[in-house]
Amino acid sequence: MFLAPTPYLALLASIIIMLVITFFVILRRSDA
Amino acid sequence: MLNQILLVAYVAVIVVLSIKLRQGTFAGFVISDRNVMYPAVIGIAFTAAYFSAASFLGGGGYGLIAGFPWVIWATFMHVGFACLAWLMAPKIWEMAKSYDAKTVPQLLERRYGSPSGRVLLAMIMLVMYTVYLIAIFKGCAHLFEGLLGITYIQGLLIAVAIVAIYYAIGGLPAILWISFIQGIIMLGGAVLLYVALLYNGGGAEIWAKIPANIISMSGDIVPWQTSVGSAFSISLGLLALPDLLIMIFSAKDSRVVRFAGIYSPIAIGIYALCIFSIGILAYGVFTAEELAPFIKNPDSLVPFVATSLLPPGFDAIILLAAISAAMSTISAIVLVTTTSLTADTLKFLRPEISDDRVLLLTRIVGVLIIVVSALMARNVPELIVPIVSLSMGVIACCVFIPLIFGIYWDRGTSTGFVTGLVATFVSIVAWNFYGNPLIHPVMVGVVVGTVAYLAASLATKPPDSSQIISVRGGEE
Numbered sequence: 207m208f209l210a211p212t213p214y215l216a217l218l219a220s221i222i223i224m225l226v227i228t229f230f231v232i233l234r235r236s237d238a
Numbered sequence: 239m240l241n242q243i244l245l246v247a248y249v250a251v252i253v254v255l256s257i258k259l260r261q262g263t264f265a266g267f268v269i270s271d272r273n274v275m276y277p278a279v280i281g282i283a284f285t286a287a288y289f290s291a292a293s294f295l296g297g298g299g300y301g302l303i304a305g306f307p308w309v310i311w312a313t314f315m316h317v318g319f320a321c322l323a324w325l326m327a328p329k330i331w332e333m334a335k336s337y338d339a340k341t342v343p344q345l346l347e348r349r350y351g352s353p354s355g356r357v358l359l360a361m362i363m364l365v366m367y368t369v370y371l372i373a374i375f376k377g378c379a380h381l382f383e384g385l386l387g388i389t390y391i392q393g394l395l396i397a398v399a400i401v402a403i404y405y406a407i408g409g410l411p412a413i414l415w416i417s418f419i420q421g422i423i424m425l426g427g428a429v430l431l432y433v434a435l436l437y438n439g440g441g442a443e444i445w446a447k448i449p450a451n452i453i454s455m456s457g458d459i460v461p462w463q464t465s466v467g468s469a470f471s472i473s474l475g476l477l478a479l480p481d482l483l484i485m486i487f488s489a490k491d492s493r494v495v496r497f498a499g500i501y502s503p504i505a506i507g508i509y510a511l512c513i514f515s516i517g518i519l520a521y522g523v524f525t526a527e528e529l530a531p532f533i534k535n536p537d538s539l540v541p542f543v544a545t546s547l548l549p550p551g552f553d554a555i556i557l558l559a560a561i562s563a564a565m566s567t568i569s570a571i572v573l574v575t576t577t578s579l580t581a582d583t584l585k586f587l588r589p590e591i592s593d594d595r596v597l598l599l600t601r602i603v604g605v606l607i608i609v610v611s612a613l614m615a616r617n618v619p620e621l622i623v624p625i626v627s628l629s630m631g632v633i634a635c636c637v638f639i640p641l642i643f644g645i646y647w648d649r650g651t652s653t654g655f656v657t658g659l660v661a662t663f664v665s666i667v668a669w670n671f672y673g674n675p676l677i678h679p680v681m682v683g684v685v686v687g688t689v690a691y692l693a694a695s696l697a698t699k700p701p702d703s704s705q706i707i708s709v710r711g712g713e714e
């Protein structure tokens with residue numbers, strides 16, 4: 207099934223990856 | 239009639255909030271006494287202050303001429319820089335608190351022990367932010383024109399009146415809360431436009447209707463290098479614009495900053511994806527003839543999409559969202575521009591001046607800056623994106639280098655700070671006039687500024703380590 211052009215799908219995937227990594231780091235941190 | 243009612247309700251909320259949040263002290267006015275305890279408010283207000291009407295109208299319409307490279311790179315870099323910005327935010331907050339800094343030039347002055355660097359940065363901010371303010375006021379006045387069917391000058395007057403009221407009464411607390419509400423309206427408007435385009439284009443089938451030259455990653459009318467450069471220089475602002483950094487300063491503790499880092503990147507991601515995609519998705523809904531007028535004037539594409547696709551009444555919400563985008567940015571910028579003049583420059587020239595006096599001046603000068611930039615907005619160039627891209631890029635670049643190295647590298651010196659500022663500013667301006675137009679001036683500025691900062695720092699005596707408050711550690 208054709209969803210969207212490859213660069214757009216790659217964009218969506220990279221947005222999700224960047225957000226997940228950021229939240230992972232933020233949630234693992236403790237407050238000084 | 240509906241539009242008038244909507245605007246009256248909008249203004250009423252703004253006025254009530256500003257009066258409720260009115261401030262009587264300088265620290266309250268400029269950093270809310272560092273007492274903001276809601277991560278969502280800081281996160282969303284940051285997003286709203288960052289995205290202006292230039293993003294809503296210019297960024298939305300630009301995809302029409304710049305095609306896929308703009309959509310992909312602008313969205314990617316916005317999310318990437320937003321994530322980086324919020325990963326660094328707790329350190330920036332901690333640094334501002336340890337140095338008791340109320341403005342960004344003051345923070346850097348204390349880190350480097352360099353009053354002249356502070357004044358130099360304040361001057362760069364004053365000039366560049368004013369250029370940017372003029373562009374947003376122009377956009378905002380056009381929006382009121384569309385919303386209420388009034389003249390451009392009347393629209394300008396309404397914009398000035400609303401911003402001046404909440405700026406002068408409530409200072410940063412009012413700006414934060416009002417921007418929070420404006421940010422929610424902006425997100426709603428952006429999602430509404432995106433869904434309307436997808437729905438009218440037949441869902442995923444919309445992509446098949448978009449011409450191949452628009453989908454190409456090598457760019458069509460605008461070369462891809464230009465799109466990458468613009469995207470970089472605009473989104474760099476997320477990392478270092480003083481009007482955003484003061485929102486981080488205002489947090490009550492590092493926990494608030496940490497969790498604001500969840501809300502803000504999500505909001506920025508949704509908003510950037512929806513808004514920047516509008517230009518290409520329009521090709522899947524409208525014919526080439528319908529879109530032809532907007533190739534010359536991409537800024538009017540978003541209002542056109544709103545009136546053609548949304549049911550009556552909803553287009554007013556889109557206009558209100560764009561007005562919110564403009565106002566949230568204007569108010570935050572007026573605050574930092576004014577303090578660069580009063581708290582940073584005036585306090586340097588006359589250190590004995592009291593905080594109460596500075597507060598009074600900050601209110602008055604702020605309103606003056608609003609009025610002057612609105613007056614200048616009566617006659618400015620057509621397309622918003624290039625102006626915005628350069629003026630904000632200069633400020634972001636000038637702050638970014640000393641801020642990042644100031645946090646992560648103790649060896650940076652006051653000479654490095656000042657040399658970096660001058661090199662950044664001069665290289666961007668020179669490249670803008672004489673350099674290769676395919677390479678964005680701000681990209682040159684980042685490289686030249688960093689090299690100059692590092693070279694000058696290493697060539698001078700290391701700073702007295704007792705003067706540098708370490709903000710590292712605590713998390714490992």
